[in-house]
Amino acid sequence: xxxxxxxxxxxxxxxxxxxxxxxxxxxxxxxxxxxxxxxxxxxxxxxxxxxxxxxxxxxxxxxxxxxxxxxxxxxxxxxxxxxxxxxxxxxxxxxxxxxxxxxxxxxxxxxxxxxxxxxxxxxxxxxxxxxxxxxxxxxxxxxxxxxxxxxxxxxxxxxxxxxxxxxxxxxxxxxxxxxxxxxxxxxxxxxxxxxxxxxxxxxxxxxxxxxxxxxxxxxxxxxxxxxxxxxxxxxxxxxxxxxxxxxxxxxxxxxxxxxxxxxxxxxxxxxxxxxxxxxxxxxxxxxxxxxxxxxxxxxxxxxxxxxxxxxxxxxxxxxxxxxxxxxxxxxxxxxxxxxxxxxxxxxxxxxxxxxxxxxxxxxxxxxxxxxxxxxxxxxxxxxxxxxxxxxxxxxxxxxxxxxxxxxxxxxxxxxxxxxxxxxxxxxxxxxxxxxxxxxxxxxxxxxxxxxxxxxxxxxx
Numbered sequence: 074x075x076x077x078x079x080x081x082x083x084x085x086x087x088x089x090x091x092x093x094x095x096x097x098x099x100x101x102x103x104x105x106x107x108x109x110x111x112x113x114x115x116x117x118x119x120x121x122x123x124x125x126x127x128x129x130x131x132x133x134x135x136x137x138x139x140x141x142x143x144x145x146x147x148x149x150x151x152x153x154x155x156x157x158x159x160x161x162x163x164x165x166x167x168x169x170x171x172x173x174x175x176x177x178x179x180x181x182x183x184x185x186x187x188x189x190x191x192x193x194x195x196x197x198x199x200x201x202x203x204x205x206x207x208x209x210x211x212x213x214x215x216x217x218x219x220x221x222x223x224x225x226x227x228x229x230x231x232x233x234x235x236x237x238x239x240x241x242x243x244x245x246x247x248x249x250x251x252x253x254x255x256x257x258x259x260x261x262x263x264x265x266x267x268x269x270x271x272x273x274x275x276x277x278x279x280x281x282x283x284x285x286x287x288x289x290x291x292x293x294x295x296x297x298x299x300x301x302x303x304x305x306x307x308x309x310x311x312x313x314x315x316x317x318x319x320x321x322x323x324x325x326x327x328x329x330x331x332x333x334x335x336x337x338x339x340x341x342x343x344x345x346x347x348x349x350x351x352x353x354x355x356x357x358x359x360x361x362x363x364x365x366x367x368x369x370x371x372x373x374x375x376x377x378x379x380x381x382x383x384x385x386x387x388x389x390x391x392x393x394x395x396x397x398x399x400x401x402x403x404x405x406x407x408x409x410x411x412x413x414x415x416x417x418x419x420x421x422x423x424x425x426x427x428x429x430x431x432x433x434x435x436x437x438x439x440x441x442x443x444x445x446x447x448x449x450x451x452x453x454x455x456x457x458x459x460x461x462x463x464x465x466x467x468x469x470x471x472x473x474x475x476x477x478x479x480x481x482x483x484x485x486x487x488x489x490x491x492x493x494x495x496x497x498x499x500x501x502x503x504x505x506x507x508x509x510x511x512x513x514x515x516x517x518x519x520x521x522x523x524x525x526x527x528x529x530x531x532x533x
Contacts, residue, residue, distance in 0.1 A: 081106040082266045087304035100303070109267045110260050147333055150245070150286065153191040156342065156351045157184075159378070160313060160326050162334015165245075168284040169333065170277050172251070172306065174291045174299040175315035180324055180342075180349055181290050182249055184315065187216045187348045189223055189247060196222045198243035202229045202253030216348040229263060231256040231272050235279070248276070249290040251305070273308045306330060316439075317344075323437055324349060338378035356383040356494055359436040365464050369456030372496070373448030374469040374487035375440050381483065381490040383467060385435035386445065388452035393429050404434030405449065406441070413450050413472060420476030421524055423457065444481040446472035447500065450524065451531055462531055467491040468500045476524045480504040492516040500530055 080089045084107055088099035096103050149164030158164050165171070175181045182204070189197045190213060201209060206225050226237050231254050238246065248254060254272045255263040262268070273289070280287045289309065291299045299306060306312050312330040317323055326340035341352040360383060364370045369388045374381060393399070402410045410432055417423045430453060434440055447470035455462050469487050471479040481487070484505040491499050492514055503520035511518050521527040 079108060079110055082109045084266055085303060087266060087270055107266070109265065150195070152188050154188050154351065155353070156326060156340030157188060159380075160328050160334075160338045160340045161311065162328075162331055162338070165286050165288075166310070166333045167286055168280050169286050169310040170273075170280050170308070171286070171288045171311040171313065172291050172299065172309040173288060173313045173315060174293050176293060179315055179317060180344060181315050183212065183216070184324075184326075184342070184349055185247055185249070185288060185290065186212060189245065190216065192245075193222065195244040196224070196241070197245045197247065198224050198226065198238060198241050199247045199249070200234055200237070201225065201227050201249050203250060215346070229253050229255060231275060238279075244285065246280075246285060246287045247290070248287065251289045251291050270304055270308075273305050277308050317437060323352070325438065335378060339380060354382075355380075356490060359384050359438060360494070364461075366461050368459045368461045369452050371448045371452040371455065371462050372467045372491075373445035374467055374491055374499075375442040375445050376483055376487065377440075377442070381486040383490060383494060383496075384438060384440060384445070386448045386452045387433045387435055388449070388456045389429075389431040390425065390453060390457040391429050393427050398425075398427055399429040399431070401430075402432040404437070404439045405432055405445075409443075409446075410449065412474070413446060414453070416472055416474060416476055416524070417450055417453065421528070423454065425453075425457065428457070443471040444469045444487070446470065447478060447524075447527060451527065454528065454532075458532070460532055463498070465495070465497040466500065466531065467496045467498070468527075470500070470502045470521070470527070472524060478502045478521050478523060478527060484509065488514055488516060488518070500527055 080091060081093045082089045083097045083100065083102070083105045085102045085105045086097065086100040088097055090106065093106050093108070097105055147166045149166055151164050152158050152161070173181055173185065186199070186209065189199065199209070206227055209225055224241055224243070228234050228237065234248070234254070251269060251273060252264040255268050256271055256275065259267050259271050276287055276289070279285070291305070293299050299312070310332045311328065314327045314329050316325050316327065322344050324342040324344055326342065328334070328336045328338055330336060341355045342349040343352050360372065369390070371386050373384050373386050375384050400407060400411060410430070414425055414430060418425055432449065432453070448468040450472060451462060451468060469481055469484070471481055473479050480502045484501060488499055488501070496516060498517045498519055500519045500521055503522045506518070506520050519530050521530060
């Protein structure tokens with residue numbers, strides 16, 4: 074017979090304790106322990122869920138040396154989506170567990186549904202715990218899907234989900250969302266820490282033993298992190314974040330964790346009435362078509378992962394009205410902007426202490442590439458002087474605390490992207506000219522060593 078007991082579980086990291094404590098000894102957070110009622114099952118009962126999927130309990134493996142282990146390229150599944158394939162590292166690995174998180178209404182379910190509907194060669198089981206089959210049908214009709222072998226089932230019981238898996242034998246399983254799934258072996262409500270942890274661990278075991286990939290869709294909390302215990306992100310193989318402002322048309326797919334690829338990749342989508350469209354060349358969409366004669370605008374060459382693209386940096390400098398100057402940045406680190414303002418005042422001599430400074434990365438994009446520092450201070454200075462920067466000038470360079478322009482990586486890709494879009498001048502760090510063959514570019518390269526040289530090249 075099952076034994077019931079009460080434990081206290083940290084809502085941040087999942088650490089449990091037999092009694093309540095104020096500060097979690099694992100993650101250091103205060104007042105995060107909540108009471109949970111759990112029921113200890115016999116080992117045979119714990120394996121009943123996986124056995125319902127037709128899997129046998131394997132014997133414990135013996136230890137192997139590195140020479141005895143065969144290693145090779147992981148076989149991947151083509152998702153028929155270039156953006157998603159690149160973020161995943163080349164495709165979906167068989168037997169992997171992928172977690173996709175994002176704000177409500179951002180388009181997580183739309184992205185997954187339109188992706189699986191483009192895979193007619195795969196047998197897919199879509200488990201929906203939030204929407205009805207009719208709602209999914211209406212969304213699929215709006216996407217204008219192709220014919221595919223996609224099975225839809227609305228279920229929240231983990232045991233019944235494995236029964237459907239045993240009957241259908243799918244090649245890919247989608248669970249939307251993990252916070253709505255519950256197992257009968259745990260006496261707590263769906264979405265609780267214990268339920269999410271137990272369900273995710275059981276699904277991971279199924280994915281590894283059957284070599285069937287599983288994609289989980291997860292919610293996020295008000296802090297912006299994925300809801301549930303932190304151990305959920307440790308259990309899965311890949312964590313993808315789908316972000317973007319609902320007032321903008323662009324959506325960004327980032328890889329936060331990836332055991333089978335790089336975490337520096339970025340996928341860009343455009344939200345439309347008929348679903349999400351892949352943006353293969355984001356530079357053309359992130360640039361305003363005509364900003365001739367407008368001050369406070371500069372074009373920066375940034376790189377996310379292996380993809381170079383040009384972005385528009387907008388700045389507004391005005392006199393402080395209420396005494397205390399305001400500092401605001403959208404899509405850029407506010408602390409780094411304050412550092413660049415201090416460099417302008419100390420090294421170049423521009424007095425901005427009593428002025429409001431507002432910075433914006435156009436298109437709702439969030440960029441962390443330090444190579445856009447030169448473009449940021451150029452846009453701020455352009456707005457302060459009310460002098461426009463030439464529309465055919467592109468910039469790339471990291472600004473140091475002493476006012477020097479530091480070199481950036483992959484300068485050839487940045488120059489090629491600017492040349493492809495019709496720019497005529499490219500301002501870059503002087504150190505990047507070493508080993509660079511400037512003759513193969515039709516764009517004029519302007520090397521600079523300090524911030525003052527860059528300003529003279531821009532404003533004369």
